[in-house]
Each structure stands twice: as structure tokens, then as C-alpha cells.
Amino acid sequence: MVSRYRPVTKTITHYAANACLLPICQLHGAAITTVEGIGSTKTRVHPVQERIAKAHGSQCGFCTPGMVMSMYALLRNTPQPSMDDIAEALAGNLCRCTGYRPIIDGCRTFCQVQSSSIQHEAAITISSISSTDYCWNSLFDKDQFQPLDPTQELIFPPELILTSQTPRPEPLTFQGERMTWVSPGSMDQLVQLRSRHPGAPLVMGNTNIGPDIKFKGIIHPLIISPTRVTELFETTQTPEGVWVGAGSSLSEVRTLLENLVPQYPPEKTELFRALIKQLGNLGSQQIRNVASLGGNIVSAYPNSDLNPVLAAGRCKLSVVSSGGKREVPLNQDFFVNFGKTILKPHEIVVSVFIPFTRKGEFVGAFRQAPRKESSFATVTTGMRVFFSEGSRVVQDISIYYGGMGPTTVSAVKTCAAIWDDETLGRAYEVLLEELVLPPSAPGGKVEFRRSLTLSLLFKFNLEVLHKLRHMYSFTKNVNNLNKHEQPEMNKNKSGMEKKKIIISQTPLPQSVSQEQNSQDPVGRPIMHRSALSQATGEAVYCDDLPRTDGELFLALVTSSRAHAKIIQLDVSEALKVPGVVDVITAKDIPGRKVRTMCGYDEELLAGSEVSCIGQMVCGVVADTRAHAKRGAAAVKISYEDLPEPIFTIEEAIEKSSFFEPRRRIERGNVTEAFKSVDQIYEGEHRMGGQEHFYMETQSMLVVPVGEEREFNIYVSTQWPAATQEAVAQTLGIPSNRVTCHVKRMGGAFGGKVTKTSILASVTSVAVTNRPVRCILERGEDMLITGGRHPVVGKYKVGFMNDGRIIAADIQFYTNAGNTIDESVLILLHMDNAYNIPHLRGSGAACRTNLPSNTAFRGFGVPQSLMFVENMITDVSMVLGLPADKIREINMYRGPSVTHYKYQFNPENLLRCWDQCKAKSTFSSRRTAVDQFNQQNQWKKRGMSIIPIKYGIAFGEGFLNQAAALVHIYKDGSVLVTHGGTEMGQGIHTKVQQVASRELHIPTSKVYISETGTNTVPNTCPSAASFGTDANGMAVKNACQTLYQRLEPIRKKNPKGLWESWVTAAFFEKISLSATGFHRGPDLYMDWEAMEGQPYAYFTYGACFSEVELDCLSGDYRTLRTDIVVDIGRSVNPSVDIGQVEGAFMQGLGLYTLEELKFSPSGLLYTRGPSQYKIPAVCDVPLSFNVYLLPDSYNPHAIYSSKGIGEPVVFLGSSVFYAIKDAVAAARSQSGLAGPFPLDSPATADKACLASASHFTQKVRVGGSVGRWAGLWVGL
Ligand SMILES: Cc1cc2nc3c(=O)[nH]c(=O)nc-3n(C[C@H](O)[C@H](O)[C@H](O)COP(=O)(O)OP(=O)(O)OC[C@H]3O[C@@H](n4cnc5c(N)ncnc54)[C@H](O)[C@@H]3O)c2cc1C
């Protein structure tokens, strides 16, 4: 949080900001408060920290300090915030673990008005859900929270007030290694500096210049920072409007306009309100708090949200330079090209004039973005129309678009074609001709963008008609609009759209029995054991480890070609960069230069050839991160391209480029069965990949111990033993010289199993006698490490007219990338919950020249199940029967056998299904949805219910083992070590509960320090939802051994305390240390015989989701989600519900939001949060309910629990199928019936185009679709 004293207003302002965009020099005179500053576990935890932690809002904890500080900054300004305030404050913070619900629940405890009034804002409320059958209605007790006392907050340092009040007219200068920073003290100085250095940027918010420096490597030798020039912040009102200082932050502009709106009649503030609306959706609060008005205009982004509205609203700029002052209108002549305006390089924008509107004048602002919040717009627009007094004849109109070319564009011809609402129909045709995009236009989505220009104009038309109705009571057309056809009318009085947010608290179905000892923590919603450390910023992640003496940094150099020979690797320039000490290549690897996976070798560093963009070629070692990166940029590699790189699955199929083995499985006789069915349908589905987007990128620190070639590795990995082995092999030393330490990970989701071991191996090569750290930047991480496999599948399904599916044949092709990694084919889950008597599946992993994909939460299951569910949806559409009925008809019932001859009882699957239907009030929701759809033309609702049957444990039987080491110290404290790693999933918390129960001591006596290969050797990865099952059992085993050893002592002194027994045991020479071991089930799959026992048991669930789709823009909102999961007797319900919600949101992202885009040459474009959108707070269902199936027991896992880390990812697809249902409703309105393709993710563009509205049908892209567009999901 940044706090500043404003001498002009004599006020102190506090605002949250993104640290990565704040130049340190800009902070001169500001006070900075960090998460460490507001509270500590050693002194007093701040109420925000406490509430987020105790509400279970911190899993891996990597995002938690950011969440805490956004909320803290809000509370400093608004101690009793509304839910809107909270939603807005958190909109710019991302969390990949929790699903946001618990964070919001913790924060909402600060709201004065609690949930009852908030519920009214929701489209639906939770009142229809009975939770009376549950024992608790909350996972935390808010009565135990400390109150928030604003008087206890840190004060603004008085000395900063004094220095701010003392005028310092002379320029401030900071001199860096390569950059000079000058902050002029007056306008005169600024003008002089600007005229002497016209090429030097004016840095205000740094939100344009900063990313350019950071990501594009642009160097500005001189930076001018005019933040002390008061004229840039002045506001003046005139009878015609308001002059706003160009230096004002966008938040300040919004507050100013919000304050002005109530002071004037509504007709005067049309433009103000349009700007307020646009500002509410621009970037995030953290961005708006620093980004300046002038900066936004001058940056001239093609999809700037403000420029189209300012231009349509006839705003103008006051500009100053050494040549004097002038006024410049913001019109179509102002924007020249990408990032260019007509302003001269030495000119400075002093202020911006925002005029009042006149009676009969209306201004609209609309945008569509890949994610509703914190996302640049795909298309954005500002529109203004002025009608002659009392008539509907247009006197003046202006329409500007962003996102339709290299800069803001004016639809001049369209404006000329509109003179009343009768001519509007023709205007759409003109607009279509006027705003043309070539098929391969940068940004892609050409058809969608063109259709948006039409539908946004239509929205404006609706809005204007609505306003006219109020003004003049016109009857024709206007009164035909029903309220749902005015999508933008849901505004509060300031003109801001309401941000609906209601997230119901999760009822807790499972209670521990009355007989359970009150000290026994098993089954209770215990807070994550590190939550408070994470919320206070004390938790240590790999890169938090302090820099040691002589430490070096490794920066990686990656291939820029997809398939090429390396002709020359020239490192000479890199070695000249100050601080660079070495460059390591494949030749420097002393031991094994490859890693073998599934029979294929993968080079650690490319030797003579590269096979994807992003493949590691060499690494530059330097004294600092900055020097290493500069060195890496100086490495020159010359290539000779090899012919025909393969990128898509289709290309791989055509060229038979596969990894072996290819698998096939069949039950029954599919070919024969097709002959006896009523109908056959053939379909295809395409599913994009997914980036892990763990908050903590790949991180490692390799420290040489100094003797006998011994190394300590501090690393963020799910599989320490694999990293240990890989490093030992790479260095050609025995494993006993390498110790891996894993304290915690900031998320992993499968991405830190195999990839980390390669990165750690490469880092270890760089180590001579000094420690080497390697921390990937987000962009590098996304480029190098791959993600979830994209899949293309074809299916043929044979069914009876009553809905019974008799036969299905499904072919899957995954895009594995350039190496096999863990591209194992998943044919085992292809049946999901359905008993299809004749079922055949075949699969192939395609070898392509994209970065190698790897394990990701759910490991192929979220992909393979999409095909069977898609197939069922198609069957329902062919037959015209409800999809849930087709699902029910085909579901496993009674004692059942899978297609690989695994016997199981689906009773709990059916119970989940039935309870989910009941909890969601499925049939009445269906009626309500159908009614809504009949009454609404442009908005459609859709709903779906999806089941899951998910196998737990590793199919490779040997991986189902775990070990533990438990020490009891003489003071009675217990140190537990086990093979599982903590990545936010709460394994250490659950294991602590296990140890506490087995040793009959409070959890406070049990400590888990880290996972280390020196304490528990030969561990298996924490994956396959099997971590607690295996490691919990190993710890249980060790604790039972110890407790038994203490038995004689306990018998001697039954009333003694734990500490006294431990001391006595020591004096009686009883060992207080024990290992534990769990030998898990011997699972297997015999692919020849097509049968096996590949899972220990199934976790079941069902999920209902309902969405509302805006068919004009493709935007959707999940109104409600109800999940019922069978996880046996949960060891820790709060941890498990956290896993359910987090996995659901990750699935929602996978199926509806997250898109990987590649260039035609195979370069991943989406390499950061700007381009790749994971779900944010705005994506959480308005009503989000999770229920744990009661009365479920599981003999196969610890304390009758079940693994739950992965299964629910797939249930995110319920949102996909709800969108598909809404699209089907829209299509049926246009007379289209039957199955239709909708690929995953069902992003706004796909949903909008599939809806086949009047506008999308008008748009036809001429020519062939560019390769760029064809490659967008790496399929
Ligand atoms: C994460 C993120 C999300 C964003 N989302 C959106 C969005 O959704 N919609 C949107 O429209 N924008 C968005 N932006 C862009 C953001 O609004 C602009 O970058 C910002 O407004 C620029 O202002 P600044 O003060 O930070 O500019 P700076 O980076 O400080 O400067 C940018 C340029 O403007 C020039 N400049 C600044 N002030 C003046 C002046 N007074 N006179 C002359 N030249 C000047 C500078 O010389 C420089 O060239 C986003 C940016 C980020 C980083």
C-alpha cells in the first residue's frame, strides 16, 4: 500500500498498487506499507490477516500477502466496506488455489451489512437450499475474530508531511547504472526538460513504460517523472464541463466524476456516466490507482477503453510545450497509428476537457473482454448521439471503436448513414463494410470482433431507445423492449454497473461424533497450519531464502526456432557483460546429458538440434539476476531451419508423428453393436491445453556444501526424490551427496513433478564452488515448462430412441509436444459414470514441435471425460430429450464392471447425483430457465448437471508407497517428516492431525519443518490425489510404533502427562524415533488383456451449474453451482472443501476461459497474465455451494477418507455444458436445432458465434482463415 500526503488538499491518500510496476524513484516522499508491516505472528496478527487465514483463504499462500494488502488498503479508506467494494478491491488479485470463496468469506466479515442484504443483489439466492440437515453452517467462527480498530493502524510518518509541505522547486535526480531519473519541481522545468529530451518518456503511472522496460527490454537512458508538477493534477470546472489534470490517476478521475454526477441534471452528465462505467472495468483497481489519464490517452493503445469514449464525447486536450500552449481536439485525426498520436514529441498534455452533454444527447460505453475484469478489451466502444429537440432525428452522432485496428477508429461512414432509427438497419451494413479486418489481423478472433461492432451498436441503440422512452414517451419500438433486453440497465445511481457478488458459505455436512475426544482433531475444520505465516508474509518460499555470500544467478537461453540445427552458439558478447562469470552448454554437463522418460531420451540442454521454441540451449551465470538476464540476451545462436515443423494434431496425424505406445481398449463388440442400434451419430470435439499458472514459478537454489561433492538443493518440487536423482545423474555423483529440501510450494498442480528435475539438473551444472539460484520469470516459465495436453477426439455413438447408448467408439489424439514427458494416454476414464456395453477407445500422443506438455491436476481425465459428456449431449440433442435424462438412463447402477473389468459399486455416485439434483432444485430451475429464455431474446440461461467417477492412486503400482520419520524430543515436542510435499493442498495440516490423533497429543506439539530426501528417502511424487492416503498412513504407522513403545511407561503412570512419559522413556532407553511405511495397493493395468485394477477406489461427485449468457457479446456469468462430492469421512473438511472449490474454479478456467495461443512459427504468445486469463473473483459463481456426501465410508484410505485433490477439476465442465445449453436456446430461437460443435474452452467468442445471432450471421470472413488463427489453441 502506498500512502502519500497531498499538500494541495492537505489529505493523506492510501492506495494499493502493483509492486512490480512501481519504480522505486517514483516513491520519493511516499510511505510504503507491506504485509509484514501490518501484523506478525510474533506480535499481533492484523484482523485482515487473521480473517483470511481463519476463513481458510490461504492454501499455498503465495497470493495471500497480495490479498491481505488489497483488503487492508480498502479498509484504510473504507472501514466498513460493501461487498461491491470488496469485489472491486480484490478484482486485480489472482489466486490459483482457493477458488476465492473462502477469501471473500473472510473479507466479508468486515462488511457492516451481512449476507441477507447482499443476497438481494444476486440473480438467485441461497434461500432455496436447505442446510438444516447439516451440523455446522460455517467453517469458521467469526465471533472469535479480533475487531477491526482503525485507530490502531500505522500513522503516516509526520516527517513526510513536513517534507511535502516544504516546496523543493529544484529537480530531483537519481542516477542508476544505465538510467537517469529526473523529477522536475515545476512546469517550467518540465517543459525545458521535455524540449531538450523529446525522446525521454514522461513516467506517471509507469503502466505502459514499465512493462515495455521489463518485457521488451527497452532501455530509456533518461526518464522524466513529472509527479511533482502540480498543474498536472489540477481540476477546474467551467459552465461547459470540467478540465481534469492529465496527471490524475484513473481512480481519481473516476471519484471526481462520481462526485460531480449528483450535482448536475442527468442530461448534462451522460458522458461522465459513460466514463465512470468504462473506468469501472478498466484494468484493476491497482492499475487505476497509478495509471494516469494523460498516460492512457497518449499511450494510444488500439484497445484503450477511454479513448473511444473521450473521442465520441468531443473531449479536447490542453497541451503545452516550449512553443506555447494549444488545444487539441480528441477526434479521428488525433490517433495516427499504433501507440502514436498527432502530439509532437516535446508536447505535454496538461489537462483534458470533458464536456457536459446537452438535452437529447446520449453517450454509451461498452466493452467486451476475455475476462470481465482485469483484462484489456477485445472490442471497446464509445458512442454519442444528439437528437433534435423533441424529435428522433439525429443531429449529430459519433462512434469510435477500440480493438478494430492499430488504433482507436472512428466509424465515420456509419455515422453519416444514421439520421434516425429507421436508417439504423442500413447502418449495420455500412459498419460491416467500413470496419474490415483481414483474416489474419493481429489479435485473431476476426469474425467475433466484427460481430461485436454490430452488437455493441445494437446495445447502444437499445439503451438510447430506453432513455428516449423515459424522456419523450415514444411508443413505437421503444415500448416493445422488455426489461431483459436492456442489458446495460443494471446500474447504480453513479452510472456504475453493479458487480453482483454473492458467494454462499459452504454448509458442512460432516460432524465428528459426540464420542470423539475433544482433543482429537481428525474430521475437524482445522486451519491450514501455515495460514497465519502465509498471511503475515513470514512463510518462506524458495526465492525468499536470503542470498548467500558469492551466490550466482542462472538465466536460461532458449531456442527461438521450432525445428532447426544449431549452427553456431556464440557466447563471447555474453561473457563481456559485467558480472557474467560463465555460460553453460550441453558440453559442460559432467554426467548424463539426457533424462529418460517412458523409453525416450530428453536432452537437458539442446546439443546440435532444437525441436521447439522455448527449448533450453544454454544458461548464463552471473552475480545478479539483472546481469545474468543481460548476458542471456547477448548470447547469439545461429540456426539452420529443418523442414516442416509440426504444430497441430492434424499435422501430426498426417505425418504419423506419434510417441509409442499407442493404446487401444475395447469392451464388447463395438462394430457388431453399431448394426443393431436405432441411430448413429458421429461427432468431433477439440479441447485446448492449460497453463498451470502456479503463483510461484519454478524456483531452485543449489548450494555446494564444499566437501566430497555434496549439494543442498532448496527447490519448489512435488517430487524431491526425482530431483535428487536427476541432479546426481547429471553431475555423475551418487544420490547420497544430494539433499533436496522442500519447505513449501506456491502451487504446483502437476507442473512441478518432472519439469523441475530438469531445471534443477541444469542449475546444478552451473555450480562450481558458489551457490546458484534459478527462478523463472512468469513468461519463461510459461514458455519452457508446457502444461495440460490439448486433445482432439472423434466419436461415433450408437443409441436407441429411448436414449440408451449401446456402442461408442472414441479416438483421442493429444498434443504431447517435443518430448514424451508424462504424455500417458488416458483411456481408462473414458466411460466416466456410464455403463456403455460396447465401448472402444484408442489414443495416440502426437509428437510435435511445441514445448513438451506434462502432468496437470487430473492427468488426462479432464480431457478424456469431455468426449463422453459431449457425446451424451449430442445424443440428447439428436433425440430432443433432456441431457440429464440421457445421463441417468446410461449411468452405472448396481454392482458394476468398468470397460477394463474393474468391479465397483456405484451407489455413492448415484447418491451424489440425486442429492445434487435435490440441492440445486434441478427441476424447478429447469422450468425457471426455460421461462427466462422464452421471455428474453438476447440473454439466455442454460444449466447442466455432470457426474464424475474418478480413480484414485497411481496406476503404476510401485508408486503407491510412502514413508515417514517421526521423532519425539525430550520436551515432548514431535517432529514429523514424511514423503509428501506441501503445495497448498494441506497435506502437512492433515498429517499433523494424524500424528496428533495417534500420539494423543494436541496438534500444537507436532511440527513439520520440511520434506527432505535426507530424512525420508525414495519418496513418490505428491500427486494422483494420493498424498494423504499414502503419507498419512506412513505417519500413522510410525506414530503407532512410538505410542506402543511408550505403553509400559503409560501403564506405570497412567495419570502422567505426555512430557513425563517421554522423559521417562528416555531414561529407560526407549527409542523415541521411528520410521513408518505404507505399502499401498498393487495396482496394475494389462493393456494386452485390456483389464486391470488401476485404482484403489473411486471418488464420486456431481455438479449442477447455471449460467446466463449475453448472446450479443458472449459474456456469461455463472449464477449458481452446487457440488456434491463423496470423499468418505473427511480428515479435514475445510481443507477438502478448499480443494473442491479450487479444483472447480481451475476446471471452470480450463473449459471456459483459459486459451493458449501460438504464432504460426510455434511461439507461445500467451506468456503472462495480460494474455492468459485464469479465473478471477468475477468468475466465481454468484451462489456457490459445496456439500460433502454424508454417511460415506472408504475402507481403502486413512480414517475412511478419500482423495479429492484432482477429481473436481472436471466438474468445472458443468459450466461449459450450461453455456452450451444456453447457446442451444439461442440457436433454437433462430430456428436451428440439433447438435452443434462448441470447442473447449467455450470462450465468449465461441459462445457468441455459436449462438448464431442475427449479427454473427451477418459477418462472413472473406478469404481463408490465417494460419495464426488456426493455431490458437495449439491443437
Ligand atoms: C495490467 C494492466 C491492465 C490494463 N488494462 C487496461 C484496460 O483494461 N483498458 C485500458 O484502456 N488500459 C488498460 N491498461 C493501460 C493503462 O491504462 C495505461 O497504461 C495507462 O493509462 C497509462 O498511464 P501511465 O500514467 O501509467 O503511463 P506511463 O507508462 O507513465 O506513460 C505512458 C506514455 O504516456 C506518455 N505520457 C504520460 N503522461 C503524459 C502527459 N501528461 N503528456 C504527454 N505524454 C504523457 C509518456 O511519455 C509515455 O510515453 C492496462 C495496463 C496494465 C499494466
Ligand code: FES
Ligand atoms: S493460495 Fe492463492 S495462489 Fe495459492
